[in-house]
Each structure stands twice: as structure tokens, then as C-alpha cells.
Amino acid sequence: MTGQLAEISTSNLVERLEGSEYSFASWRLPNQQNKQLIVCLEDVKQTNGSLNELSAGFLINSFDDHHPPRPYHIKADLIFSENESKNSSVVNAELIDKFLADLKKEPVISPDKAPAQQTIIGDTFFESTVESAVRKIQLGQFEKVVLSRFEDLKLPTDFSAADFFDQVCEAYPNAFCSLVHIPGKGLWIGASPELLISQDPLEFKTISLAGTKKLEADDQLSEIAWTQKEIEEQALVSRYIINCFKKIRLREFDEHGPKTIKAGNLAHLKTEYIVNLEEVKIPDLADQMIKLLHPTSAVCGMPLDDSIKFIHEVEDFQREFYAGFLGPVNFNDSTDLFVNLRCMKVEGKVARLFAGAGITENSHPSKELVETDLKLATMKNLI
Numbered sequence: 001m002t003g004q005l006a007e008i009s010t011s012n013l014v015e016r017l018e019g020s021e022y023s024f025a026s027w028r029l030p031n032q033q034n035k036q037l038i039v040c041l042e043d044v045k046q047t048n049g050s051l052n053e054l055s056a057g058f059l060i061n062s063f064d065d066h067h068p069p070r071p072y073h074i075k076a077d078l079i080f081s082e083n084e085s086k087n088s089s090v091v092n093a094e095l096i097d098k099f100l101a102d103l104k105k106e107p108v109i110s111p112d113k114a115p116a117q118q119t120i121i122g123d124t125f126f127e128s129t130v131e132s133a134v135r136k137i138q139l140g141q142f143e144k145v146v147l148s149r150f151e152d153l154k155l156p157t158d159f160s161a162a163d164f165f166d167q168v169c170e171a172y173p174n175a176f177c178s179l180v181h182i183p184g185k186g187l188w189i190g191a192s193p194e195l196l197i198s199q200d201p202l203e204f205k206t207i208s209l210a211g212t213k214k215l216e217a218d219d220q221l222s223e224i225a226w227t228q229k230e231i232e233e234q235a236l237v238s239r240y241i242i243n244c245f246k247k248i249r250l251r252e253f254d255e256h257g258p259k260t261i262k263a264g265n266l267a268h269l270k271t272e273y274i275v276n277l278e279e280v281k282i283p284d285l286a287d288q289m290i291k292l293l294h295p296t297s298a299v300c301g302m303p304l305d306d307s308i309k310f311i312h313e314v315e316d317f318q319r320e321f322y323a324g325f326l327g328p329v330n331f332n333d334s335t336d337l338f339v340n341l342r343c344m345k346v347e348g349k350v351a352r353l354f355a356g357a358g359i360t361e362n363s364h365p366s367k368e369l370v371e372t373d374l375k376l377a378t379m380k381n382l383i
Contacts, residue, residue, distance in 0.1 A: 010037050010080050014162040014179065016103055018187055023074045025058035026179040027328060028169050029336060035169065036328070038076040041095040044182055046070040051199075051286050051335055055088075059337060060180055060188070060326040061294065063319040069294050072182055076331065125149075126372070127365035129314045130357075136310065137361045144236050145301035145310050148356030149372055150317060153383060155349045165189055167382050172264050176338040178326060188321055190343030191378060193263035196293060196325045199286045200334040204275040206289065208241050208258075210234035210298055210358055211269040212371050221260045224267050229362035234258055234269040236360075237298045241273055244292040252280050264342075264378055286335060290325075299323035299339060299356065320345065322354035342378040353379050 010026070014037070017024050023044040026037040038058060047054065048068045061071035077091045078099070087096055126149045133145050165179040168191050175191040198205040211230035238258070245253060257271030275285065282288070300323070301307025322345075327337040344353045355375035357368040 010035075011160075011162040011166075013037070013039075013080065013103070014165075015160060018161055018181060020102065021183055022099070022102075023072075023182045024180075025060070025074050025328075026165060027058070028177045030174050030176055034082050036331070037080040038074065039078040039080075039099070040074045041077040041091060041099055042075070044072050044074055047073045050284060051290070051329060052284070054329050055090075056328075056330045058180070058327065058331075059329050060182070060321055060340070061324040062321050063295060063299070063323040065324070066294050068291050069325075071325070072185075073329070074180070074182070123369060125316075127369055130359055130363060130365040130368050132314065133310065133359040134361060134363055134365075137359070142306040142310065143302045144233065144297060144358055144360050145307040146297075146299050146323075146356050146358050147311070147368070148315065148319060148323065148354060150322075150355075151353045151376055151380070153351050153353065153380065155346070155351055155383065157349070159349060159383075161187055161189065161346060164382065168379075171382060172342075172378070174261075175263060175342070176327065176336070178338075178340075178343075180321075180326060185321070187346040188326075188340070188343055189346065189379070190326075190340055191264070192338040192341045192343070193261075193266075193268065194298065194339040194341055196296070196327075196337045196339050197286055197289055198334070198336045199277075201277065203277055204280075204285050204289070206241060206273050206293065208234060208237035208271045208273075208298065209261075209268050210237045211267075212357070212374065213267045214374050215262060215265050215267050219267075221262060221267060224260045226260075226269060227362075229360055230269065232362070233358045233360055234271070236302055237296065238271050240297040240302060241293070244289060245273075247292060248282070248285075248288050250275065250280065250282065250285075252276070266374055266378075290337065294325055295323060296339065298358065299341070301358075319354065323356065342375060344379045351379070351383065 024039045028035045048070050056076045058074040059071040061069045077088050079086050169177045172191040175193050177191045179189050181187045194209045195207045210233040254274045258269045261270045321340050324340050325337045326340050329335045344351045353376050355372040357371045
């Protein structure tokens with residue numbers, strides 16, 4: 001059976017599976033070359049079980065699923081990589097036979113989705129919500145809130161998700177690049193700069209990432225000057241992570257940063273937190289932290305309940321998987337989950353692009369709008 005799988009082109013496979021009943025995920029970790037592609041042969045279900053107990057696969061969780069998170073688990077029944085193709089030893093042979101037979105059928109083409117009217121008045125609406133948020137912050141109702149917007153774009157007639165994913169990987173080598181499909185949930189493509197959690201047998205890692213500046217071709221990262229607003233925004237995210245550590249009485253961790261990092265044509269402030277798992281004996285550390293961290297203040301705000309309530313009041317669309325998290329779980333002895341940023345949802349020949357900005361009392365509506373435009377450009381420029 002493995003021989004038949006090895007003969008399948010991953011690019012052709014993605015194109016044939018886009019409108020199918022099968023869930024699949026393809027990804028490339030930051031600063032790596034090898035892309036992975038997995039296919040689940042059964043219906044994908046949401047789980048709130050321990051990460052350690054999940055079989056190798058891929059998780060994707062929506063923004064609104066939290067406390068506890070309930071990610072969809074795409075099991076790695078079939079694995080395609082640049083080095084090998086194989087099937088899981090526990091997969092029923094009949095399922096593989098059905099899969100191979102289904103590949104020979106004509107792919108189903110998803111109908112186009114008409115662009116939403118909000119894209120016409122989106123700029124004005126977004127700026128007014130920023131003004132409202134700043135007033136509420138100044139009144140002490142919350143410290144920070146992250147507001148988002150979207151833009152619908154008609155895709156070229158010759159658009160190929162597989163080819164576009166290759167372009168994303170080439171354009172953003174430092175990002176976590178992903179292509180994920182779940183029937184009924186759409187096809188999602190993204191290039192996220194933000195790690196949520198990473199854990200292997202030796203260490204646990206998370207980061208705080210905030211502040212955004214456009215990078216020009218001749219800009220040096222060491223010479224980037226940050227405003228008080230951007231420094232404060234990043235500090236809020238860092239405090240949020242440290243408070244999560246305190247809640248589980250974790251005091252032994254290394255903190256590195258903040259430092260300026262590059263993400264495509266943007267610069268951000270980043271602080272890294274590393275826990276040595278040989279010294280800290282918390283078997284379910286990843287489970288505890290993901291429940292505490294998601295949604296992080298970098299995509300939601302502080303305090304959590306107040307900022308989420310405001311987001312639901314003013315955003316007239318569903319974020320869905322945008323600002324949720326996603327990534328491989330128990331794959332090659334590692335779990336690497338990222339915040340789903342710089343992403344788009346593809347339905348037929350229409351792509352919905354998402355972007356957000358952190359709002360504090362020092363925010364200016366026009367500048368926050370520009371920031372979201374810069375983030376939308378991550379996918380938009382490639383289209």
C-alpha cells in the first residue's frame with residue numbers, strides 16, 4: 001500500500017482533496033525546508049483530552065473555543081513528506097482502498113462565495129470601533145483589546161492552493177506556514193510568526209509577540225525604534241504569560257528578550273520563555289498552559305472576559321479559525337502550536353483575509369488601520 005501512496009504527487013493530492021470529504025493538513029515549521037502533508041481517513045472530531053494522549057496529527061482550534069479549548073484533531077492516517085510516504089500502522093486497509101478509489105473521482109468544485117458588503121465600508125467601521133475601544137480603556141473598562149477586520153478578494157481563475165502554499169513557504173521562511181482543510185470549515189492558508197507553545201522531551205517554549213512596524217529594504221533590525229504604545233503592548237502580553245506561569249506555580253524558566261524580529265516585511269517585539277523539562281517535573285505542562293494561554297492577550301486583550309465581550313459586541317463577523325491556534329501534535333516527538341495569524345480562508349474562488357491590531361489607550365484609529373493593512377498584505381501581495 002505504501003508503494004501506491006508514494007506514487008501520488010502531493011501537489012496533485014491537495015488539488016483533488018480540496019472539495020472532498022477528507023480532512024488534511026500540510027505545514028512547514030519556521031526555518032526548515034521539509035513540508036509535511038497528512039490525511040485523515042475518518043471524520044475529524046473535536047477533542048478536549050490531554051495532548052500527550054493524542055495520536056500523531058494536526059490540531060486546529062477556533063478563536064471562540066476556549067476554557068477549555070476544543071481543537072479539531074486531524075489524525076495522521078496517511079503521511080506524505082519530501083522523504084517518504086506511508087500510512088499509520090493502525091489504519092484499516094479498507095479505508096486506504098476507499099481513499100485511493102476516491103482519488104480517481106472527479107474533484108468537487110466549491111461554489112464561489114460573494115464578497116461581503118462590509119468590505120466596502122470596512123475602513124470607516126474599523127476606525128470607529130478603535131475610537132470606541134480607546135474610550136473604554138481610558139474609562140478603565142479594560143487595559144487592552146485586539147480588534148480585527150477582514151477583506152474578501154476574488155482569486156485568479158488559475159488559483160491553485162498547492163502552488164500558493166509553496167509561494168507562502170518561499171516568501172516567509174521564518175514563519176509557520178500551513179494549509180488546512182476540514183469539510184464544512186473551509187480551506188485555510190497562513191504564515192504565522194507567533195508560537196503559542198512548543199514541547200519536546202527536553203523543553204517547553206512559548207513567546208510573547210506584539211508591536212508592529214513596516215520594514216523597508218534597507219532597515220536594520222538593531223536600529224528599529226519602538227514607541228511607548230508598542231513597548232507597552234508587548235509588555236502586557238509578556239505579563240500575561242508570566243501570570244499564567246504563576247497560576248501553576250512555575251517559577252523556573254528562562255526569559256530572553258524583548259528583541260526585534262523580522263516577519264516578512266514587518267518587524268515585531270518578541271520575548272521567549274523556555275522551561276527545562278528535566279528540571280521542572282510537570283507532565284501536563286503543555287495542557288495546562290494551552291488552557292491558560294488561549295486566547296492570548298495578543299489576539300484578545302486584558303482582562304480576558306471584558307475584552308472578549310467587547311469583541312463580540314463590535315465585530316460583525318465570526319473569526320472562525322483566525323486568532324485560534326494550529327499545528328502538529330506528537331509529530332516526530334514534538335508538539336508545535338502557533339497562533340493562526342496572517343491567514344486566509346478559501347471558499348471556491350474567493351479568499352477572506354484576516355488581520356487585527358492591539359488597541360491601548362495610546363492607539364490612533366488611522367494608524368491601527370494601517371497596521372491591519374500591512375498584515376493583510378502578507379497574503380494579499382502573493383495573490
